Amino acid sequence: MFKILYVEDNPQNMRLVRKILMAAGYDVIEATNGLSGIATAERDKPDLILMDVNLPDINGLEATTRLKASTDVMVAAIPVIALTANAMHGDRENCMAAGCDGYLAKPVMKNELLNTVALFLKHPPSSTPTPNSTNTPTTSTTS
Ligand code: MN
Numbered sequence: 001m002f003k004i005l006y007v008e009d010n011p012q013n014m015r016l017v018r019k020i021l022m023a024a025g026y027d028v029i030e031a032t033n034g035l036s037g038i039a040t041a042e043r044d045k046p047d048l049i050l051m052d053v054n055l056p057d058i059n060g061l062e063a064t065t066r067l068k069a070s071t072d073v074m075v076a077a078i079p080v081i082a083l084t085a086n087a088m089h090g091d092r093e094n095c096m097a098a099g100c101d102g103y104l105a106k107p108v109m110k111n112e113l114l115n116t117v118a119l120f121l122k123h124p125p126s127s128t129p130t131p132n133s134t135n136t137p138t139t140s141t142t143s
Pocket of ligand 1: 055
């Protein structure tokens with residue numbers, strides 16, 4: 001079962017999203033601020049993180065930047081989808097600049113949420129080979 005961490009300080013949003021995700025068969029773990037979100041991610045290694053941007057301590061973008069800078073490669077590779085109520089111009093760019101892998105505007109729509117989550121769980125960005133990568137075979141077979 002996929003494990004999803006939702007970092008959210010609003011109890012109503014938490015309840016709604018948890019209900020949707022659990023009904024779809026996901027295991028949901030929770031954190032209510034940025035620092036506990038980071039600690040939970042490091043401890044529980046979720047398959048995906050949904051990150052509210054407006055949090056009471058550090059904001060979700062700062063939390064994402066710290067996660068992506070983690071010395072634990074397992075943690076740094078976890079896809080992060082930002083959830084923001086500030087659907088302003090440039091918001092998506094700010095999220096991406098902070099290291100988020102995806103972006104959802106609030107209010108969260110059920111189908112959009114499930115589609116986005118499924119997309120990242122099936123095709124995590126970290127496993128996508130980049131074209132012209134330096135990932136060349138280490139052994140050569142010259143015969
Ligand atoms: Mn919030």
